[in-house]
Amino acid sequence: MSKGSGDRIFRAIAYSAAALILLIAVVFVIALFIPALPAITKFGLGFFVSRTWDPVRIQFGALPAIYGTLVTSAIGLLIAFPIGLGAALFLAEDARLRFLRGPLSFAIELLAGIPSVVIGLWAFFVLTPLMRDSVDPFLKHTLGFLPFFQGSASGYGFLTAGVVLAIMVLPIMIALSRDVIRAVPRSLREASLALGATNAETIWSVILPYARVGITGAVLLSLGRALGETIAVTMVIGNRPQITSSLFASGYTLPSVIANEFTEAVGDVYLGALFYLGVVLVLITIAVNVIARLLVWRFTRGETVSA
Amino acid sequence: MKSVLVALSAGVALVLTACGGSPTGGNPSTGGPGVPTPPAASLTGAGATFPKPYYDAANFAYNKKFSQVNINYGGGGSGAGISQLTKKTVDYGASDVPLSAKEAAAMGGSDKVIQIASTLGTVSLAYNLDSVADGHLKLTPDTIAGIFLGRITKWNDAALAADNSGVSLPNQDIHVIHRSDGSGTSYIFTDYLSSVSPDWKAKTGGPGKSITWPTGDGAQGNAGVATRITQTPGAIGYVELAYVLQTKMKQAALKNRDGNYVIPSAAGATAAATAFIGSSPSQFSIVNASGKDSAPISGYSWIILYKDQADKTKGTALVDYLYWLTTAEGQSYAINLHYAALPSSMASYDLLALKDVTSGGSALLSVS
Numbered sequence: 001m002s003k004g005s006g007d008r009i010f011r012a013i014a015y016s017a018a019a020l021i022l023l024i025a026v027v028f029v030i031a032l033f034i035p036a037l038p039a040i041t042k043f044g045l046g047f048f049v050s051r052t053w054d055p056v057r058i059q060f061g062a063l064p065a066i067y068g069t070l071v072t073s074a075i076g077l078l079i080a081f082p083i084g085l086g087a088a089l090f091l092a093e094d095a096r097l098r099f100l101r102g103p104l105s106f107a108i109e110l111l112a113g114i115p116s117v118v119i120g121l122w123a124f125f126v127l128t129p130l131m132r133d134s135v136d137p138f139l140k141h142t143l144g145f146l147p148f149f150q151g152s153a154s155g156y157g158f159l160t161a162g163v164v165l166a167i168m169v170l171p172i173m174i175a176l177s178r179d180v181i182r183a184v185p186r187s188l189r190e191a192s193l194a195l196g197a198t199n200a201e202t203i204w205s206v207i208l209p210y211a212r213v214g215i216t217g218a219v220l221l222s223l224g225r226a227l228g229e230t231i232a233v234t235m236v237i238g239n240r241p242q243i244t245s246s247l248f249a250s251g252y253t254l255p256s257v258i259a260n261e262f263t264e265a266v267g268d269v270y271l272g273a274l275f276y277l278g279v280v281l282v283l284i285t286i287a288v289n290v291i292a293r294l295l296v297w298r299f300t301r302g303e304t305v306s307a
Numbered sequence: 308m309k310s311v312l313v314a315l316s317a318g319v320a321l322v323l324t325a326c327g328g329s330p331t332g333g334n335p336s337t338g339g340p341g342v343p344t345p346p347a348a349s350l351t352g353a354g355a356t357f358p359k360p361y362y363d364a365a366n367f368a369y370n371k372k373f374s375q376v377n378i379n380y381g382g383g384g385s386g387a388g389i390s391q392l393t394k395k396t397v398d399y400g401a402s403d404v405p406l407s408a409k410e411a412a413a414m415g416g417s418d419k420v421i422q423i424a425s426t427l428g429t430v431s432l433a434y435n436l437d438s439v440a441d442g443h444l445k446l447t448p449d450t451i452a453g454i455f456l457g458r459i460t461k462w463n464d465a466a467l468a469a470d471n472s473g474v475s476l477p478n479q480d481i482h483v484i485h486r487s488d489g490s491g492t493s494y495i496f497t498d499y500l501s502s503v504s505p506d507w508k509a510k511t512g513g514p515g516k517s518i519t520w521p522t523g524d525g526a527q528g529n530a531g532v533a534t535r536i537t538q539t540p541g542a543i544g545y546v547e548l549a550y551v552l553q554t555k556m557k558q559a560a561l562k563n564r565d566g567n568y569v570i571p572s573a574a575g576a577t578a579a580a581t582a583f584i585g586s587s588p589s590q591f592s593i594v595n596a597s598g599k600d601s602a603p604i605s606g607y608s609w610i611i612l613y614k615d616q617a618d619k620t621k622g623t624a625l626v627d628y629l630y631w632l633t634t635a636e637g638q639s640y641a642i643n644l645h646y647a648a649l650p651s652s653m654a655s656y657d658l659l660a661l662k663d664v665t666s667g668g669s670a671l672l673s674v675s
Contacts, residue, residue: 054519056512239487239525250524263384264489264516
């Protein structure tokens with residue numbers, strides 16, 4: 001066998017593997033659309049703005065689930081962002097307490113490796129009573145003038161789900177931010193320090209602005225993770241399709257509705273509505289991931305953004 | 308929790324067989340009087356999760372009795388069971404509600420399928436109130452509907468107090484907990500509410516396995532609802548009887564149609580079923596039954612199969628097994644798990660229906 005034929009065979013295998021992945025992706029999207037069609041034709045784009053979720057009268061709308069998905073993800077990111085960025089800066093920048101890096105990195109790996117159902121179980125039995133008896137009353141007492149922290153708190157709802165999501169996205173947020181911060185050219189740091197800036201000033205005025213785009217990418221990838229999280233959220237969200245300003249209230253998310261209802265979804269339109277929710281979720285997740293990838297890609301290619 | 312009971316009842320089955328307590332104890336491969344010996348076959352079923360612990364225990368026992376027959380019941384939900392049977396990827400399906408006209412049409416028409424009742428379940432209302440002992444909370448159809456419609460929101464509401472003189476009801480919010488997943492338990496409960504409360508029916512559109520709840524939070528599965536009630540002071544929710552008994556939750560006495568307050572029980576479910584004489588797949592609702600002992604929130608669970616079985620051996624094993632399931636011996640595994648025994652009228656209906664199952668034009672079940 002000549003050298004050339006080996007190359008050709010290898011190329012053929014590699015090409016078909018790549019084509020297969022593409023094929024699987026395309027087939028998947030089509031397979032998601034076809035069962036969704038009865039609901040798409042019946043509800044159209046009104047599905048996105050309707051608040052009704054009524055399996056008895058076969059009227060479905062995705063708005064409460066979209067709202068719940070976005071709100072819980074936003075809470076998760078709001079909590080995880082400062083903690084994650086702080087931890088990433090510590091791992092990438094701080095020369096002191098170097099001995100803590102090993103254990104911290106290990107803890108992050110550990111957190112990333114916990115199956116979501118285990119986190120959900122913990123949240124269901126430990127976090128919800130804690131939220132109901134301590135965290136929620138505290139927030140009500142101190143920030144109760146805001147509409148977000150009013151009403152009765154059962155321990156289940158948007159806020160608790162957000163806390164669970166924060167725990168789940170922290171590892172990815174820390175790991176990506178750390179890599180992005182490490183990728184900041186050494187010359188920039190040294191120039192800043194040489195000009196007399198302190199460590200904190202260097203981080204604040206040089207490193208973070210430089211890494212901004214990459215960190216945004218890390219946040220968006222975390223968002224992608226949070227949007228699709230199913231089981232842990234389902235266990236603590238309260239499973240009520242409603243839109244309220246209070247974060248103590250129960251809500252619903254796109255994955256939770258699907259997970260809860262698919263087993264007994266009888267009839268084309270009902271099942272179609274669940275697939276339609278799946279389409280909505282996939283579209284949101286793809287959009288977030290594409291934007292995140294573009295941002296991270298731009299950064300790691302070394303193209304700094306102007307201004 | 309149920310799996311423990313399954314294991315227990317399976318153990319009971321073993322003991323029975325080993326002691327020769329049942330007429331077939333000595334020889335595991337022949338049937339007793341009236342129970343036909345099935346041919347060797349491997350059967351698969353899928354569907355409702357409500358009766359799954361019962362089916363698992365009964366299948367285990369049947370395999371002990373007739374080792375030539377293996378039955379695998381996959382659960383997955385009524386919807387999954389119906390759709391798999393429609394695609395003929397399983398030999399039988401199970402559903403908490405008989406087939407709708409549309410579903411039957413998808414299987415070739417209602418005259419092409421046989422539906423039998425396999426067991427009976429009853430639903431309890433469990434609550435978490437320190438000041439009210441187990442069974443001391445009295446609920447009427449009106450107050451149950453009021454609570455689940457979100458109209459009665461405090462435990463010391465005048466409507467509740469009127470029915471509960473001598474009980475100290477606290478000035479506490481009522482936390483309503485319902486199922487978040489589609490379930491037969493929800494169907495039976497909403498069937499009851501629709502039957503006793505025109506307001507409920509108008510507001511929610513009638514019974515359903517998943518509905519739009521006017522108030523309250525959803526939790527997954529009977530176990531999820533049970534846990535949330537146990538965790539939340541002031542909570543109330545509907546739970547399958549077995550879960551109430553296993554988790555030792557407090558349950559309410561329910562006022563039935565005859566005006567008696569009854570604590571839901573398996574016997575109460577059988578009494579309710581007996582009150583509806585002509586029950587069939589098209590007349591399946593048995594909620595709000597008359598009779599002094601009737602548990603008001605009860606319902607049948609169903610098994611669905613094709614009338615014409617393509618594979619004669621498999622079909623014979625299937626009807627033999629299903630017939631055994633409706634006999635006293637098969638039903639005993641349901642009773643162990645706090646399901647209720649079928650009334651004899653329903654067992655007779657099942658037998659007649661199973662006799663209609665054919666393969667190549669000849670009937671498969673040979674029971675006199």
